[in-house]
Amino acid sequence: MEYVASLLVLIGLYVILASSFNLIIGFGGLISIAHPIFFALGAYTVGVLSTQFGLHPVLSIVAGFVVAMLASFMLSLPSLRISGDYLLITSIGFQLGLLEIIKNLDFVGGASGLGGIPNVVQQHRSLVFAAVALGLAVAVVLGLRALVRGPYGRAIQAMRDDELAFVALGRNAMNIKITIFAVGSGLAGVAGGLYAYYYQYLTPDQFQILQSAMILTMVVVGGMGSVYGPVVGAVLLLLLPEAITFLNLPSSVMGPLQGLIFTSLVILFLFLRPQGLVPSSKRLSAGGGHE
Amino acid sequence: MSNVLSLNGVCKRFGGVVVADQITLDLKAGEILGLIGPNGAGKTSLFNLISGVFPADSGSIALQGRPLSRLPLYARARAGVARTWQHMRLFGSMSVLENLLVAPTDYPGESLWRLVTAGVSVRRAEQQARERAMHILERMKLSAIAGANVNDITFGQQKLVGLARALMSQGPLLLLDEPMAGVEGAAYETMRQIVREEAAAGRAVCVVEHNVSFIRDLCNSAVFMAQGRILERGDVATLLESKTLAELYFGQ
Numbered sequence: 038m039e040y041v042a043s044l045l046v047l048i049g050l051y052v053i054l055a056s057s058f059n060l061i062i063g064f065g066g067l068i069s070i071a072h073p074i075f076f077a078l079g080a081y082t083v084g085v086l087s088t089q090f091g092l093h094p095v096l097s098i099v100a101g102f103v104v105a106m107l108a109s110f111m112l113s114l115p116s117l118r119i120s121g122d123y124l125l126i127t128s129i130g131f132q133l134g135l136l137e138i139i140k141n142l143d144f145v146g147g148a149s150g151l152g153g154i155p156n157v158v159q160q161h162r163s164l165v166f167a168a169v170a171l172g173l174a175v176a177v178v179l180g181l182r183a184l185v186r187g188p189y190g191r192a193i194q195a196m197r198d199d200e201l202a203f204v205a206l207g208r209n210a211m212n213i214k215i216t217i218f219a220v221g222s223g224l225a226g227v228a229g230g231l232y233a234y235y236y237q238y239l240t241p242d243q244f245q246i247l248q249s250a251m252i253l254t255m256v257v258v259g260g261m262g263s264v265y266g267p268v269v270g271a272v273l274l275l276l277l278p279e280a281i282t283f284l285n286l287p288s289s290v291m292g293p294l295q296g297l298i299f300t301s302l303v304i305l306f307l308f309l310r311p312q313g314l315v316p317s318s319k320r321l322s323a324g325g326g327h328e
Numbered sequence: 329m330s331n332v333l334s335l336n337g338v339c340k341r342f343g344g345v346v347v348a349d350q351i352t353l354d355l356k357a358g359e360i361l362g363l364i365g366p367n368g369a370g371k372t373s374l375f376n377l378i379s380g381v382f383p384a385d386s387g388s389i390a391l392q393g394r395p396l397s398r399l400p401l402y403a404r405a406r407a408g409v410a411r412t413w414q415h416m417r418l419f420g421s422m423s424v425l426e427n428l429l430v431a432p433t434d435y436p437g438e439s440l441w442r443l444v445t446a447g448v449s450v451r452r453a454e455q456q457a458r459e460r461a462m463h464i465l466e467r468m469k470l471s472a473i474a475g476a477n478v479n480d481i482t483f484g485q486q487k488l489v490g491l492a493r494a495l496m497s498q499g500p501l502l503l504l505d506e507p508m509a510g511v512e513g514a515a516y517e518t519m520r521q522i523v524r525e526e527a528a529a530g531r532a533v534c535v536v537e538h539n540v541s542f543i544r545d546l547c548n549s550a551v552f553m554a555q556g557r558i559l560e561r562g563d564v565a566t567l568l569e570s571k572t573l574a575e576l577y578f579g580q
Contacts, residue, residue, distance in 0.1 A: 188429070188454050195419040195430040202417035205379055206431040206493070207405030 042163035046235055048275055049170025050228045053177050055255040055267035057224035062253075063262035063317070064185055065217040066197045070249040071112060071128035074135050075105040075222035077244035079229025081139065084151045084239050089144070094157045098230035105226025106219045108135075113218040117211060132249070139241045150240035154233055166235045173231070174268075177224055182264045193217065247296070254299045258306050260313025269314050274299070330392070332357050332500045332532035333378070338387030340377055340556075347373035348384065349556040355532040357500060360523065362543040362550035362564060363536045364573075370556040371536040372414060375503045379411045380404040391501060408499025414506045414536075416490040418478045424489050425474040428461035429454075431496035457496075464492045467525075468518055484515030491522065502531050508539040520546060540568060 058072045079101030086097040116127040140148040158165045184190055196203045196210050204210050233239055251274065259270025278295050286294065306313065333355040340348040347370045355361055363371045377384050380401040389396045396404050419427050432453060465471045468488045473481055478489055491507060507519055523546060527533050537543050543550060543564055550567045552560045560567055567573065 188432070188450065191422070191426055191430060194421060195427075198419040198421055199417045201381070201401075202413065202419070203430065204402045205381070205405055205411060207402050207497070208430070209402050 039163055042167045044275065044279065045167035046163060046170045046231075048272055049167065049172075049174040050232055051252070051255065051271040051275055052174035052268050053170075053228040054225055054252050055259065055271040056174075056177050056181055056264075057221040057228075058252050059256045059259075059261065059263075059267040060181055060184075060224075061218055061221040063256060063266075064190070064193050065214060065221075067113075067117070067214055067218060068122070068125045069112070069128035069218070070125065070246075070253060071132040072222075072225055072252050073244040073248035074132040075109060075225035076229040076232070076248070077136070077139070077239075077241070078105045078108050079226025080233040080239050080244075081145050081151065081229075082226070083230040083233040084154050085145060087155055087157075087234070088151070088153050091155075094234060098227060098234075101226040101230035101233075102223045103226075105229065106223035109219045109222035110215065113215045117214050117218070129246075132244075132246070136241045136244060146239070148241060150238060152238045154237040154239075156237060157234055166231070170231055170235075173227065178264065178268060185264065250296075250299055254303050256313075258302055258313055260315035260317060263313065263315045263317035266313050266315035266317070273314075274302075330357075331355065331390075332359075332392055333534070334388075334390045334393075335378070336388045336390075338374075338377060338389060339385045340373065340382070341385060346370075346556045348377055348387075351377075351387070351556075351558060353551065353558065353561075355501070355534060357530045357532050358527050359549070360527045360533045360535065360547045362547035363534060363553060364538075364540075364543060364550055364567070365553035365559075368555075369553040371553055372505055373556070374553070375411060375505055375534075375536065378404075378501075378503060379409050391499075405497065405499075408497065409501050409503065410494040410497035410499050411503035412490045412494045412505055412507060414509065416486055418486060418489055418493070420479055421477075423475050423477055424465065424470060424481065424485075424492075425458075425461055427478055427489055428464065428493050428496050429457050431493050432457045461492075461496065464495050468492055468522060469514075482515075484511045484513065487511050488515055488518060488522075491519065495522075495526065500530070500532060502526060502533045504533065504535045504537075506536055506538065508537055508542045544568065 054072065054076060061067050061069060061072070079098075082101040082104040083097045086092040086100055087094070092100070112124075112128060112131045116124045139145055145151050156162070185193065192203075192208060192213060196208070196213060200210055255270035255274050256267050257270070258273065259268065260266025277298060281291070281294065331354040333353070335351050335353040338348050338351040340346075351374060363374065365371055376382055378389055378396075380396065380399060380403070384397060391404075391407055391409060394407065396407060396409070399407060419430060422430075462471060462474065465474050468491070470485060470488060470492065473485065478486060481489070487507060487510070491504070494502060504523070507523070508516065511519060520542065523533060523535070535543070535547065547564050549562060550564045551558050552567055552570065552573050559572060560570060
């Protein structure tokens with residue numbers, strides 16, 4: 038039971054991460070891989086606020102959302118202004134650079150990690166966390182669905198179709214990109230906050246490039262730019278390694294095997310099914326969207 | 329009548345290529361001005377300079393007396409510069425109606441914050457945009473295909489959708505980049521009719537067009553451009569008979 042519940046917590050967290058990353062890369066077409074750093078910023082914000090200031094869990098998770106969102110501006114404002122491709126390069130630097138800073142800051146635990154995050158749920162701990170994580174995941178997915186089906190989603194779609202024509206109609210593409218990036222990053226921060234409370238211990242290494250690869254794989258395999266794709270991708274990629282553990286392989290084989298699986302999945306999907314498991318409908322409200 | 333558009337000494341060069349050389353031009357409400365000249369004369373570049381696709385090196389551009397030169401592309405559109413594109417640039421994954429709805433009249437849902445805080449006003453604006461869009465499509469006899477994907481309609485219809493999308497703007501200036509290229513039959517008639525109506529309603533219209541009969545039919549006056557310069561401005565008939573024009577056009 039405990040095992041299932043802890044797996045459900047992870048599924049909830051990664052559905053939030055993959056869906057919010059999909060908003061940025063799939064819907065917004067903004068090629069960044071720095072999603073884990075916003076996950077980390079949410080987690081560390083909660084870590085610091087709860088251990089050093091004893092802030093209420095809800096408030097500190099909200100703070101994690103805000104910090105991740107504000108940090109996203111540091112990346113999006115300079116790099117989106119230049120051009121799309123620069124975002125990818127800057128995002129890598131941004132992620133690795135910030136992680137390096139975290140490693141060298143004593144008050145966040147440095148390289149050895151930040152522990153002692155209080156346990157905020159005393160009874161049925163994993164079940165309560167699973168309920169909260171899954172509840173939030175459902176809310177995020179439904180929220181994104183409403184977003185991309187409405188006028189805002191139409192604007193995002195048009196921006197990707199032809200940005201010049203879009204801007205010449207008086208739409209501010211830069212605003213939209215920065216907003217998408219901020220919302221997606223903020224949601225990753227929320228996932229980070231939950232993560233911190235559940236595991237009560239954070240190290241910078243959890244938020245490295247491997248994490249980027251994991252979330253990216255979920256989105257690509259599930260289906261970029263489709264609402265439910267990343268949900269499928271997240272569930273699949275979390276269950277697959279679990280299934281392998283039942284093979285009772287030694288841990289020295291397990292780690293590399295996981296990396297191998299993610300990589301081969303991406304390559305496989307790239308060739309065989311580039312649209313992912315759940316392809317995005319050409320336009321979600323097909324037929325002109327009469328209501 | 330006051331000028332809708334006034335250009336004064338506008339210059340632009342890309343490296344060694346001069347696309348606009350001291351362009352001075354004005355356009356009044358209700359006027360339809362033809363822009364003619366050989367390929368590479370700088371006609372489309374002039375549209376790009378006015379609408380803000382790229383900034384001018386020097387000179388001033390004003391819309392109803394308001395300087396545009398420092399405004400970016402999107403802000404000029406909001407200030408009232410509406411344009412079409414030679415290659416239409418429609419939003420290919422969307423329906424005809426949706427293409428128009430991307431160009432709202434008051435930009436609802438532009439910021440996510442407003443979308444969250446002002447759901448009702450966004451819905452109302454969306455309703456208004458739909459009504460306006462359907463009205464425009466009806467005028468163009470396109471309402472029957474409002475739900476069709478823009479890639480599934482005829483070329484002439486696509487050209488009309490490009491114009492319809494620009495007409496979502498209520499601004500005083502309309503720039504049409506080769507609206508008739510490849511268009512014939514019913515779409516041709518509709519295009520002519522709509523442009524005439526828009527001018528009659530008080531818009532200033534500037535048309536780049538190679539179709540001489542369209543220019544002759546529609547324009548009050550025309551400007552002849554070559555190598556980034558305005559060589560002559562006058563009434564259409566005189567200009568079309570001008571010797572310089574024939575020489576430049578036909579390379580004699």
